Amino acid sequence: DAGVIQSPRHEVTEMGQEVTLRCKPISGHDYLFWYRQTMMRGLELLIYFNNNVPIDDSGMPEDRFSAKMPNASFSTLKIQPSEPRDSAVYFCASSLVSGREQGNYGYTFGSGTRLTVV
Amino acid sequence: GQNIDQPTEMTATEGAIVQINCTYQTSGFNGLFWYQQHAGEAPTFLSYNVLDGLEEKGRFSSFLSRSKGYSYLLLKELQMKDSASYLCALPSGGYNKLIFGAGTRLAVHP
Numbered sequence: 001d002a003g004v005i006q007s008p009r010h011e012v013t014e015m016g017q018e019v020t021l022r023c024k025p026i027s028g029h030d031y032l033f034w035y036r037q038t039m040m041r042g043l044e045l046l047i048y049f050n051n052n053v054p055i056d057d058s059g060m061p062e063d064r065f066s067a068k069m070p071n072a073s074f075s076t077l078k079i080q081p082s083e084p085r086d087s088a089v090y091f092c093a094s095s096l097v098s099g100r101e102q103g104n105y106g107y108t109f110g111s112g113t114r115l116t117v118v
Numbered sequence: 119g120q121n122i123d124q125p126t127e128m129t130a131t132e133g134a135i136v137q138i139n140c141t142y143q144t145s146g147f148n149g150l151f152w153y154q155q156h157a158g159e160a161p162t163f164l165s166y167n168v169l170d171g172l173e174e175k176g177r178f179s180s181f182l183s184r185s186k187g188y189s190y191l192l193l194k195e196l197q198m199k200d201s202a203s204y205l206c207a208l209p210s211g212g213y214n215k216l217i218f219g220a221g222t223r224l225a226v227h228p
Contacts, residue, residue: 042220042221043218
């Protein structure tokens, strides 16, 4: 398997523009997570899905952020309008199983999208 | 809620042993994870502890004391490639949502 695939790897955009980040989880994984990482705040969970359904979006910072998972093999994180403070690395991760068995594997993270809003 | 504390930075010498500590407070314990993250890369899974004691995996071992809210990652025979951030993480709201500590940046020098 190719692992969790994210695109683009790098994105530079101007303040006010819409940004869409994409993620393809590992086939068969039924949990998908979006994280954001900055020097100041570390790795923060934004939202996660189970079987394509959003379960917990309490980490989504503002209404400017939205995430969708239209099918088991694709998810998007959209920021509209973008602001300089959104600059960060955004990671997508997927997980095969829930519960205690997950402990044997943890999450598999994608390579991340480095977003710069100028 | 949860609170996870780790030292911000550590330095060590190639070939030595280093212990990276993690203390935590949580309302419900469902195990503790350690991840490694090299600069500019994604975190990768290292270990998971749910019972007290030491679990060994090659050069890396992880220890847990649930009563003390304490874990450590022990790295032996340090290599330059071990220079990375080490993240302690706890499941929240069941097993499925991982909350990460700020991470410990380890620098290994010759």
